[in-house]
Amino acid sequence: MHIPDGFLDFKVVSGTNLFSFLTLIYSIKRILKKLKPERVPLLGISSAFIFLIEAISFPVPYGTSVHLSGIFLISLILGPFSSFFLSFFVLFLSSIILGHGGILTIGANSFNISFIGGIFCFYFYKFLEKILPKIKYLLIFFVSFLSVLLGSIFCTLFLSISGKILFSKAILPMTISHAVAGIIEGIFTILIIKFFERVKPEILKIEKI
Amino acid sequence: MHIDILLSLIIISHGVNFEFFENAKGIKFFYEDGNPLSFAEYKIYSPDNKIFSQGELDKLGRVLFLPNEPGKWKIEVDDGMGHGIIKEIEIKDVKNIVFSKSSYPLYLKILTGLGIIFGLTGIIFYIIGRKYAHT
Numbered sequence: 001m002h003i004p005d006g007f008l009d010f011k012v013v014s015g016t017n018l019f020s021f022l023t024l025i026y027s028i029k030r031i032l033k034k035l036k037p038e039r040v041p042l043l044g045i046s047s048a049f050i051f052l053i054e055a056i057s058f059p060v061p062y063g064t065s066v067h068l069s070g071i072f073l074i075s076l077i078l079g080p081f082s083s084f085f086l087s088f089f090v091l092f093l094s095s096i097i098l099g100h101g102g103i104l105t106i107g108a109n110s111f112n113i114s115f116i117g118g119i120f121c122f123y124f125y126k127f128l129e130k131i132l133p134k135i136k137y138l139l140i141f142f143v144s145f146l147s148v149l150l151g152s153i154f155c156t157l158f159l160s161i162s163g164k165i166l167f168s169k170a171i172l173p174m175t176i177s178h179a180v181a182g183i184i185e186g187i188f189t190i191l192i193i194k195f196f197e198r199v200k201p202e203i204l205k206i207e208k209i
Numbered sequence: 210m211h212i213d214i215l216l217s218l219i220i221i222s223h224g225v226n227f228e229f230f231e232n233a234k235g236i237k238f239f240y241e242d243g244n245p246l247s248f249a250e251y252k253i254y255s256p257d258n259k260i261f262s263q264g265e266l267d268k269l270g271r272v273l274f275l276p277n278e279p280g281k282w283k284i285e286v287d288d289g290m291g292h293g294i295i296k297e298i299e300i301k302d303v304k305n306i307v308f309s310k311s312s313y314p315l316y317l318k319i320l321t322g323l324g325i326i327f328g329l330t331g332i333i334f335y336i337i338g339r340k341y342a343h344t
Contacts, residue, residue, distance in 0.1 A: 002291070002292070004293050005295065006295045035337060036337075037337045037338045040337055041330060041334060044326060044327060044330025044331075044334075047330075055241070055318070055319050055322070056241075056242075057241045059240070059244045065241065065244055065292065090326075093325060093326070094322070097322045097325075098241075098315075099294075155290075156291075165289050169289075173289070173290060174290050
């Protein structure tokens with residue numbers, strides 16, 4: 001899902017960058033408003049965690065390679081805008097250091113990964129949690145899965161708008177390969193949440209920004 | 210008789226010959242987990258930015274690179290699922306192609322990234338801490 005430079009056309013690059021940078025500015029404003037010193041190390045550790053798990057890829061069907069994102073997990077712990085900000089920062093770092101994704105395509109990549117996983121999925125989960133509070137873990141699994149799947153659908157959409165691939169031809173392999181990643185992401189998110197609930201429950205009670 | 214001669218001429222003119230060549234350089238494309246970009250689409254652009262060669266990588270993610278003139282060549286590889294690379298290769302002498310070894314191993318890149326993250330965290334922590342201490 002890390003789209004490299006040169007794979008998207010001008011209108012997609014400019015549209016997604018505008019959206020993502022506006023969201024980034026808003027996120028930074030929200031974070032700075034309530035930023036306390038004790039929250040800073042947590043932000044640092046979370047971004048290191050995202051950077052680390054995004055750097056490790058594993059093979060899936062259709063001969064491609066995917067990785068976990070952990071963005072929805074971070075949004076559950078720190079909040080949607082913190083998650084977006086950290087993910088955006090990690091995407092920038094990954095593009096420079098690891099060559100994962102491009103600099104100009106950071107808008108599209110942060111939309112697919114940071115916005116979908118961090119902001120959209122957080123509020124969607126909160127909405128589902130209100131109507132179905134008894135199946136919390138199932139919802140966490142489902143929304144984690146959705147965060148990966150939706151991101152891959154938008155990635156396919158951006159590439160097809162740019163004329164790189166045919167949407168009808170690419171959508172099936174793209175969603176199947178990322179569905180596998182989504183299932184692993186869902187299990188991983190539940191395991192981490194359960195771990196914190198048992199070992200350090202106060203982490204989950206941190207103010208969500 | 211005339212028809213026989215004409216037919217044999219047509220066959221000869223449509224004949225396809227081949228010759229083997231040696232010392233060709235190849236490029237292998239693979240994901241970070243080491244798996245090859247099997248059958249991913251590639252395009253090779255000559256220094257004048259025109260397509261010189263295109264097609265699919267082989268099962269092991271390989272393609273032959275045979276530039277015919279010096280200059281900045283470009284190779285674009287796309288697996289059709291958002292993964293790909295655009296690599297520029299500077300060719301000085303087509304008879305003696307030298308590839309520069311690509312970058313550092315993954316663990317060093319990860320360590321660099323983590324170093325930057327923790328370094329920045331420390332700086333921000335210091336700034337915010339000072340601000341709070343003053344207020």
